[in-house]
Amino acid sequence: MTRPDLIVIGAGPAGMAGATMAAQQGMSVLVLDEQPAPGGQIFRNLGASSTQQRQMLGPDYTAGQMLLDGLAAAPLTLISGAVVWDVDQERTVTYSKDGKAYRVKANYLLLSTGAMERPVPLPGWTLPGVMTAGAAQILMKTSGLLAKDAVLAGSGPLLYLVAVQMLRAGTPPKALVETQTPANYRAVLHHAGGALRGWKALAKGARMLRELRRASAPRYTAARDLAITGDTAASGLRFTAKGQVHHLECATVLLHQGVVPNTQITRALRLDHQWHAGQRCFHPVLSPWGQSSHSQIYVAGDGAAIAGAKAAEHAGQCAAADILRCAGRITAAQRDTLAASAKRNLAGEQALRPFLDALYAPPAAILRPPDAVTVCRCEEVSAGDIRAYARLGCKGPSQTKAFGRAGMGPCQGRTCGLTVTEVLAQATGLSPQDTGYFKIRAPLKPVTLGEVAALHSPAPQQPEGQDP
Amino acid sequence: MFERIGHSATAQVRFTFNGETVIGNAGDSLAAALLAAGHKVFRDTPTTAAPRGPFCMMGSCFDCLVVVDGETVQACQTPAQVGLVVTSPPVPRAQP
Numbered sequence: 089m090t091r092p093d094l095i096v097i098g099a100g101p102a103g104m105a106g107a108t109m110a111a112q113q114g115m116s117v118l119v120l121d122e123q124p125a126p127g128g129q130i131f132r133n134l135g136a137s138s139t140q141q142r143q144m145l146g147p148d149y150t151a152g153q154m155l156l157d158g159l160a161a162a163p164l165t166l167i168s169g170a171v172v173w174d175v176d177q178e179r180t181v182t183y184s185k186d187g188k189a190y191r192v193k194a195n196y197l198l199l200s201t202g203a204m205e206r207p208v209p210l211p212g213w214t215l216p217g218v219m220t221a222g223a224a225q226i227l228m229k230t231s232g233l234l235a236k237d238a239v240l241a242g243s244g245p246l247l248y249l250v251a252v253q254m255l256r257a258g259t260p261p262k263a264l265v266e267t268q269t270p271a272n273y274r275a276v277l278h279h280a281g282g283a284l285r286g287w288k289a290l291a292k293g294a295r296m297l298r299e300l301r302r303a304s305a306p307r308y309t310a311a312r313d314l315a316i317t318g319d320t321a322a323s324g325l326r327f328t329a330k331g332q333v334h335h336l337e338c339a340t341v342l343l344h345q346g347v348v349p350n351t352q353i354t355r356a357l358r359l360d361h362q363w364h365a366g367q368r369c370f371h372p373v374l375s376p377w378g379q380s381s382h383s384q385i386y387v388a389g390d391g392a393a394i395a396g397a398k399a400a401e402h403a404g405q406c407a408a409a410d411i412l413r414c415a416g417r418i419t420a421a422q423r424d425t426l427a428a429s430a431k432r433n434l435a436g437e438q439a440l441r442p443f444l445d446a447l448y449a450p451p452a453a454i455l456r457p458p459d460a461v462t463v464c465r466c467e468e469v470s471a472g473d474i475r476a477y478a479r480l481g482c483k484g485p486s487q488t489k490a491f492g493r494a495g496m497g498p499c500q501g502r503t504c505g506l507t508v509t510e511v512l513a514q515a516t517g518l519s520p521q522d523t524g525y526f527k528i529r530a531p532l533k534p535v536t537l538g539e540v541a542a543l544h545s546p547a548p549q550q551p552e553g554q555d556p
Numbered sequence: 557m558f559e560r561i562g563h564s565a566t567a568q569v570r571f572t573f574n575g576e577t578v579i580g581n582a583g584d585s586l587a588a589a590l591l592a593a594g595h596k597v598f599r600d601t602p603t604t605a606a607p608r609g610p611f612c613m614m615g616s617c618f619d620c621l622v623v624v625d626g627e628t629v630q631a632c633q634t635p636a637q638v639g640l641v642v643t644s645p646p647v648p649r650a651q652p
Contacts, residue, residue, distance in 0.1 A: 140561060144561065204612070205616075223613035223614070231560070231584045233559070233561075233591065233592055234560075259559065339596075465611075466618065
């Protein structure tokens with residue numbers, strides 16, 4: 089496949105659904121995915137999971153089987169273990185697999201690179217033993233590993249889900265420390281639009297909480313001033329709740345404050361982005377069908393704005409249908425028919441979001457942490473350092489690199505980007521939109537000089553067993 | 557502290573980390589195998605020599621960097637394989 093009609097980057101729910109539809113409609117489709125098997129983070133390792141893992145992870149996880157089956161049956165090419173490190177405006181995609189780099193070009197791109205966890209900067213968050221709740225879930229999915237006596241801290245549906253999954257596996261969390269306040273609950277009352285679905289989601293959350301209560305996992309709410317204690321590794325979590333200071337001893341702290349779009353590729357492509365005030369993050373500007381500011385580049389799923397796995401699947405299908413129309417393979421009317429149910433379901437899922445965004449809104453102290461807190465983990469730049477750069481005249485995130493290397497380490501600003509924007513915006517009085525974000529450049533992942541030097545353009549190698 | 561659920565007949569993979577033998581399961585990433593074996597510090601930072609271990613497990617944070625065959629890699633994105641020699645990246649000496 090030297091020049092496919094469509095390259096899909098990322099085989100999570102959006103990528104799998106979009107690639108499957110486009111291939112079924114006759115397009116030649118190449119799917120590039122970083123993981124050893126398709127599924128994305130949500131359905132990670134589903135195809136190879138044990139019965140025990142499936143029981144522990146529950147129906148939200150096994151629901152992905154239909155997407156995996158659809159992808160496997162579709163006439164397309166899937167290359168797993170492909171790390172994409174450059175994408176340009178001409179829709180040339182450069183990726184590495186097994187230490188070799190390849191280049192492939194398509195008429196259309198569907199970027200479905202999903203989400204990553206929102207950074208949770210608080211004192212001690214760089215200590216070994218502190219991980220994200222999502223990281224703990226990945227360890228369950230891929231290796232059946234359970235954190236023992238862990239404290240889960242933060243806010244968001246994933247926090248409850250991971251707690252319940254740990255419980256079902258027989259290793260309940262030592263405690264659940266929630267940062268949500270009564271103000272979060274009051275805020276959701278303003279979102280009548282998505283309320284019905286919202287309350288359903290809340291009921292699901294309440295069921296999980298009941299399950300946790302039965303297991304007598306201690307729960308603290310409206311917690312603030314969270315700090316991880318320990319010298320060379322985490323030894324506990326300190327926080328204030330109901331006016332009382334608590335210190336829970338634990339070697340593992342799992343943090344979570346929701347997820348945000350992974351915009352590395354859309355940023356590198358210089359697509360238009362805008363600030364989402366409700367979700368406190370940037371996302372690419374898209375048409376209702378997922379078309380970006382570049383007419384042949386589409387974005388679908390949580391990489392477009394956080395809406396969850398079900399929405400991602402529908403958004404992937406909507407994008408595929410519009411790509412088919414854009415390519416002249418179907419008319420606009422045919423597109424509307426093809427994507428009718430996906431469009432309807434997507435709207436329903438999206439209606440729920442403002443409700444969840446308000447309910448699980450991250451606290452201000454996490455978005456704009458106190459001076460002493462490390463913001464850039466790679467280069468060890470604190471919030472106070474960034475405020476000092478602002479006083480010296482630093483206006484935008486890209487300038488903070490020159491002032492003090494924030495965002496210049498190996499993660500290329502993935503983990504500190506949003507915090508740098510928020511802290512600078514607060515210091516300068518500019519809006520996050522006007523403050524902007526780091527300028528992202530290829531290579532998006534570290535590659536060796538050898539890979540770059542040996543870059544050759546002939547067809548990529550045949551993938552494992554899925555070439556038609 | 558991590559423990560593995562179930563005792564499936566998964567093949568074991570033996571490799572070394574900083575000279576110590578580590579036994580993981582086939583299908584583990586290096587990060588998962590090391591965490592399961594009780595290693596939580598993977599490296600010290602080049603800036604202040606602060607200890608670090610895995611944080612995101614999805615290839616995004618780059619905190620789990622280790623060296624395999626002379627190349628610095630993300631332990632969470634690298635499959636554990638028999639015979640690998642894995643070490644912590646060296647900490648550059650502070651500039652005088």
